[in-house]
Amino acid sequence: MADIILYDYWRSSASYRVRIALNLMGLVYKASFINLLTGQHKTLEYLKKQPQGIVPAIDVDGQTITQSLAIIEYFSQTRPDKSLLPNDALGIARVRSISYAIAIEIHPICNLSVVDHIEEITGGGIEVKTAWMQCFIRKGLVDVETYLSDGMSGKFCHSDTPGMADCCLIPQLYNAARWGANYDDLANICRIEQACNELPAFQKAHPEANKPD
């Protein structure tokens, strides 16, 4: 099988989701570092891979795939023995609900390009940016906690096996900590975070372990 190349930025939570997923599936990949700080994601060369100019993107099986959840689902479908989705339709729907609550509800409104723009149009400083992040990350995590309190979570977001929802949750918590959004009172989230942090797949995917030299 052809090499897997992940177009990655160490601090990107969407890239971090895919790093966790590849590690959980035991898939070896090469990381190609795309420096968001120098605008490498907006170069013509990278835009041929990812026309939106965002990370991650991945080269696999002779194709390029974009969007973190599409990437995780692609691997789950093409390598079913390593799938990060449950076997039943209801389970898949639940895992997608939790994943989307993070990746579609929290992440886009807390993207740096969004908060930088808010800072610019309000004329506010870092305080405006921080208040925005804390408000919307906290609100989104409270919603996720409600999902996780439905009796269908186990050791992880869904059952006792880590899967796609955990790949979304842990990077979002890293971002919450970065901006000082409190979630100490959200018991299921804290319990699942602890379980994930014990696994090498999550440890190896952590941004600090993926900083370029």
Ligand SMILES: N[C@@H](CCC(=O)N[C@@H](CS)C(=O)NCC(=O)O)C(=O)O
């Ligand atoms: N929905 C996308 C989100 C990707 C995304 O927003 N990536 C951010 C980093 S986490 C990015 O590349 N931002 C660069 C920019 O906005 O200029 C996914 O899940 O892959």
